[in-house]
Amino acid sequence: MSIDRIVAAADRIAGHALRTPLLNAPLLDEAAGRRVFVKAECLQRTGSFKYRGARSALSALPRNARERGVLAFSSGNHAQGVACAAREMGIPAVIVMPSDAPALKIANTRAYGADVVLYDRATEDRDAIGTTLADERGLALVKPFDNEDVIAGQGTCGLEIAEQASGEGIGKADVLVPCGGGGLSSGIALALEARAPHLRVRPVEPDGFDDVARSLIAGAPQANARMAGSICDAIVTPAPGQLTFPILKRLCGPGVAVPDEDALRAVAAAFTRLRIVLEPGGAVALAAALFHREDDRDVIVVASGGNVDTTVFRDTLNRLGKTD
Amino acid sequence: MSIDRIVAAADRIAGHALRTPLLNAPLLDEAAGRRVFVKAECLQRTGSFKYRGARSALSALPRNARERGVLAFSSGNHAQGVACAAREMGIPAVIVMPSDAPALKIANTRAYGADVVLYDRATEDRDAIGTTLADERGLALVKPFDNEDVIAGQGTCGLEIAEQASGEGIGKADVLVPCGGGGLSSGIALALEARAPHLRVRPVEPDGFDDVARSLIAGAPQANARMAGSICDAIVTPAPGQLTFPILKRLCGPGVAVPDEDALRAVAAAFTRLRIVLEPGGAVALAAALFHREDDRDVIVVASGGNVDTTVFRDTLNRLGKTD
Numbered sequence: 001m002s003i004d005r006i007v008a009a010a011d012r013i014a015g016h017a018l019r020t021p022l023l024n025a026p027l028l029d030e031a032a033g034r035r036v037f038v039k040a041e042c043l044q045r046t047g048s049f050k051y052r053g054a055r056s057a058l059s060a061l062p063r064n065a066r067e068r069g070v071l072a073f074s075s076g077n078h079a080q081g082v083a084c085a086a087r088e089m090g091i092p093a094v095i096v097m098p099s100d101a102p103a104l105k106i107a108n109t110r111a112y113g114a115d116v117v118l119y120d121r122a123t124e125d126r127d128a129i130g131t132t133l134a135d136e137r138g139l140a141l142v143k144p145f146d147n148e149d150v151i152a153g154q155g156t157c158g159l160e161i162a163e164q165a166s167g168e169g170i171g172k173a174d175v176l177v178p179c180g181g182g183g184l185s186s187g188i189a190l191a192l193e194a195r196a197p198h199l200r201v202r203p204v205e206p207d208g209f210d211d212v213a214r215s216l217i218a219g220a221p222q223a224n225a226r227m228a229g230s231i232c233d234a235i236v237t238p239a240p241g242q243l244t245f246p247i248l249k250r251l252c253g254p255g256v257a258v259p260d261e262d263a264l265r266a267v268a269a270a271f272t273r274l275r276i277v278l279e280p281g282g283a284v285a286l287a288a289a290l291f292h293r294e295d296d297r298d299v300i301v302v303a304s305g306g307n308v309d310t311t312v313f314r315d316t317l318n319r320l321g322k323t324d
Numbered sequence: 325m326s327i328d329r330i331v332a333a334a335d336r337i338a339g340h341a342l343r344t345p346l347l348n349a350p351l352l353d354e355a356a357g358r359r360v361f362v363k364a365e366c367l368q369r370t371g372s373f374k375y376r377g378a379r380s381a382l383s384a385l386p387r388n389a390r391e392r393g394v395l396a397f398s399s400g401n402h403a404q405g406v407a408c409a410a411r412e413m414g415i416p417a418v419i420v421m422p423s424d425a426p427a428l429k430i431a432n433t434r435a436y437g438a439d440v441v442l443y444d445r446a447t448e449d450r451d452a453i454g455t456t457l458a459d460e461r462g463l464a465l466v467k468p469f470d471n472e473d474v475i476a477g478q479g480t481c482g483l484e485i486a487e488q489a490s491g492e493g494i495g496k497a498d499v500l501v502p503c504g505g506g507g508l509s510s511g512i513a514l515a516l517e518a519r520a521p522h523l524r525v526r527p528v529e530p531d532g533f534d535d536v537a538r539s540l541i542a543g544a545p546q547a548n549a550r551m552a553g554s555i556c557d558a559i560v561t562p563a564p565g566q567l568t569f570p571i572l573k574r575l576c577g578p579g580v581a582v583p584d585e586d587a588l589r590a591v592a593a594a595f596t597r598l599r600i601v602l603e604p605g606g607a608v609a610l611a612a613a614l615f616h617r618e619d620d621r622d623v624i625v626v627a628s629g630g631n632v633d634t635t636v637f638r639d640t641l642n643r644l645g646k647t648d
Contacts, residue, residue, distance in 0.1 A: 015491075021345050023367060026408060027435050040367070042599045043347060084350060104596075111351050167339075271637075272428075275366045275601040275630030306599030310645040313595075314638060321634040 001148055001247070003194035006155035006187065009056040013156060016088065017052050018044055020157075022164040022300075028273040028290075035298040036289050037168060039161055042276050042306030046108070048234070049157055049184055049304050050081030050144075056153025057142050058085045066091045071139040073097075073126055076105030077234055077305050078144040083114035094139060096130050102233060102309050121228075145183030146241040154184040158191025161300060165196060170298050172198045174253060176285035178304040179203030179212050180235035182244030188302070189251035199300065202253040204285040206232040206260060212248060213255025215240050231260045231312070234281030234305055262287040267313070268320040270303065279308035325472055325571070327518035330479035330511065333380040337480060340412065341376050342368055344481075346488040346624075352597040352614075359622040360613050361492060363485055366600050366630030370432070372558070373481055373508055373628050374405030374468075380477025381466050382409045390415045395463035397421075397450055400429030401558050401629050402468040407438035418463060420454050426557060426633050445552075469507030470565040478508040482515025485624060489520060494622050496522045498577060500609035502628040503527030503536050504559035506568030512626070513575035523624065526577040528609045530556040530584060536572060537579025539564050555584045555636070558605030558629055586611040591637070592644040594627065603632035 023038040041049040058070065069092030072082040079095045086093035093114040097106055098121045110116050119129050134141055143150065161175060175192065177185045182203065189201040203212045209230050214222040223239040230236050240248065263280040266287035270278045278286070282305035289301045347362040365373040382394065393416030396406040403419045410417035419433050423442040434440050443453055458465055467474065485499060499516065501509045506527065513525040527536045533554050538546040547563040554560050564572065587604040590611035594602045602610070606629035613625045 018345060018347070021342060021367060023342070025369070026411075027432065030435070043345060043364070043367075045349070047599050087350075108351065111354070271601055272634070275371050277595055277599040277601060310596070310641055314641045314645065317634055317638045317641075321638065 001151065001190060003190065005148065005152040006159060006191050009149065009152035010156040010159055012059040013052060013055045013153060016055050017156065019160055020044055022168065023274050025273045028269065031269065031273070032290050033293060034296045037170065037298070037300045038274060038286065039157065039300065039302045040276055041157060041302060041304050042278055042282055046080040046084045047305060047307040048077040048081065048282065049154060050077040051084060052156050053150035053153035053183060054078065054081035054142065055085040057147055057149040058089055058091060060149040061140060065140045068138040068140065069093060070142050071096070071130055071134050072142045073130055074144060075101040075233060077307060079109040080105060080112060080307065082142055083109045083112035087113045094133055096126060102307070104309050105307055108307070145181035146243045148243065151183050151187045151243065153187070155187030155191040157184065157302070158188035159195060161188065162192055162195035162199070165199060165300060170300065173298045173300055175199050175201050175300045175302065176204050176256065176288050177201055177302045178235050178282055178284045179205050180237040181241045182212060182248050183241065184302065184304060185252060186244040186247035189247060193251055200253045201251060203248065203255045204288045205235065205255060205257050206230040206263065206284060207257045209236050210255060210257040212240050213257055215245060216249060216252065216255050219249065221245050232263055232281035232284060234279055235284065256288045256292060258284050258287045258292060262291045264316045265320055266290055267316050271317065272322060276303065277306045277308060277313065278303050279305050282306060325475065325514060327514065329472065329476045330483060330515050333473065333476035334480040334483055336383040337376060337379045337477060340369070340379050341480065343484055344368055346492065347598050349597045352593065355593065355597070356614050357617060358620045361494065361622070361624045362598060362610060363481065363624065363626045364600055365481060365626060365628045366602055366606055370404040370408045371629060371631040372401040372405065372606065373478055374401040375408060376480050377474035377477035377507060378402065378405035378466065379409040381471055381473040382413055382415060384473040385464060389464045392462040392464065393417060394466050395420070395454055395458050396466045397454055398468060399425040399557060401631060403433040404429060404436060404631065406466055407433045407436035411437045418457055420450060428633050429631055432631070469505035470567045472567065475507050475511045475567065477511070479511030479515040481508065481626070482512035483519060485512065486516055486519035486523070489523060489624060494624065497622045497624055499523050499525050499624045499626065500528050500580065500612050501525055501626045502559050502606055502608045503529050504561040505565045506536060506572050507565065508626065508628060509576060510568040510571035513571060517575055524577045525575060527572065527579045528612045529559065529579060529581050530554040530587065530608060531581045533560050534579060534581040536564050537581055539569060540573060540576065540579050543573065545569050556587055556605035556608060558603055559608065580612045580616060582608050582611045582616060586615045588640045589644055590614055591640050595641065596646060600627065601630045601632060601637065602627050603629050606630060
């Protein structure tokens with residue numbers, strides 16, 4: 001995939017997606033022992049970077065496909081991105097979500113006007129439900145990461161990072177990116193390859209769900225042993241994508257895995273030091289920067305999403321929020 | 325004061341102050357019944373717009389004054405702005421703060437390296453303490469709003485609003501601004517007068533501390549009856565400023581006053597819908613947009629600060645945060 005495809009996606013989503021700020025806070029730098037720059041995708045429309053890929057993919061669909069509508073499977077952020085972009089573009093959207101997805105994400109997806117179909121992960125076959133719906137209505141499936149227009153859309157975040165890092169005078173640095181299926185990491189890596197080759201993407205995952213880190217070591221896709229059990233629901237996927245893994249393998253540095261507890265500590269730090277709201281899965285890269293430092297070079301961190309249930313956030317502040 | 329002074333301030337603070345995003349969320353618009361655009365100054369360096377004015381004022385000081393150092397009185401956000409800008413510029417800073425200022429604000433001001441002098445509002449004379457310190461050390465007093473370079477610095481926020489509103493295609497609209505002494509409101513009003521005269525500033529204050537609203541009606545400065553008793557500590561001041569009031573009188577629309585409870589509801593809405601952290605005083609303009617709607621025109625809201633104590637934020641989510 002070429003940089004032209006990312007630039008074309010940037011043109012299509014311009015005026016819709018937000019150019020999110022690259023945040024920095026002196027007291028966060030002190031806590032981290034180095035300069036930490038945070039690309040705040042939690043401020044993106046719908047609360048996560050997923051809107052970029054969704055708007056990119058939907059705007060690349062031919063007219064007749066748009067008229068019939070789209071289908072997506074998602075436990076949350078992709079669901080909201082597709083639902084919001086679809087509504088803005090007048091495209092019917094059906095979103096198949098597990099019934100145990102975070103309540104806020106289900107509620108928001110419905111609020112964007114999508115037809116939300118819930119299924120029971122334990123007893124029902126998601127793909128069968130989706131295939132039946134897609135066949136009956138002729139819906140186009142919008143995959144969450146194994147779709148070139150989605151990857152190109154996420155890559156627009158990388159174009160912005162390249163420009164903003166230059167503006168901040170950041171030299172050789174790692175770009176830590178929360179990683180599920182690898183759409184965001186691969187899109188950013190492609191953008192940086194062309195625009196800022198001194199910046200290197202490193203995928204960050206939760207402990208126990210580090211399929212990408214292990215795949216990068218093995219040189220071939222490795223699966224996770226399980227699909228549930230992390231608070232970082234947004235970035236738990238079965239295995240790296242077929243389109244994304246070759247890109248990650250070619251361009252990324254070693255993966256990093258962080259414990260759930262560190263993700264929650266990063267949520268608390270983002271509250272206190274940056275005044276942004278992160279969900280645990282969106283905070284793993286910040287956690288790596290703060291609590292798994294390997295050197296004292298500048299680091300760029302993507303804060304990929306902020307759609308946290310209120311109770312989880314409240315409990316995190318109760319346990320980990322400093323009151324001084 | 326001319327627009328040139330604001331443009332000069334923008335040049336001096338460029339590369340230091342953040343160009344904060346103008347946020348918008350479809351589900352917030354639905355809740356408000358109109359389009360609401362939020363200028364997120366809570367994301368500004370030090371967590372409030374005050375950094376703009378502080379950096380502007382300090383960078384306008386002559387070299388010998390910088391060498392001797394600066395003094396500021398503040399219960400919090402001006403303190404942090406001056407302390408942070410001073411440290412960055414290598415200027416010694418003494419900040420006189422009431423001992424009952426929010427703990428987070430005192431801790432942060434110290435963390436920026438300022439010499440924090442606490443006093444008891446009930447028994448000690450702030451001005452006497454400050455005058456003694458200033459005389460002994462030859463410190464330059466940086467007033468929080470009655471200072472032209474501070475007003476010009478806050479005006480840089482207005483330059484950005486003018487550009488961003490144009491980018492969003494916003495026509496005739498009100499710009500609701502949290503208002504204490506009027507530095508931010510007057511600075512923005514001056515910038516908009518020159519750059520976007522179809523946008524009109526309206527100051528927003530807490531109920532019971534609406535000195536500016538009453539002064540605008542009376543056509544002359546009116547004082548507040550008391551100085552404590554609102555959760556919106558950041559924007560409680562005795563009376564409009566001597567420099568700011570004539571500007572407000574010439575350029576602003578009627579003031580708005582909102583109950584503390586609505587400010588807290590706006591804090592909760594900003595958490596859920598925008599994924600930003602606001603302090604109550606920084607949320608009064610959003611509260612006015614959400615809960616005191618006068619028409620269905622687009623509205624721009626300044627979210628002026630996010631330095632909220634963790635316990636206040638937690639309690640607000642406990643009471644008012646929706647969990648769906």
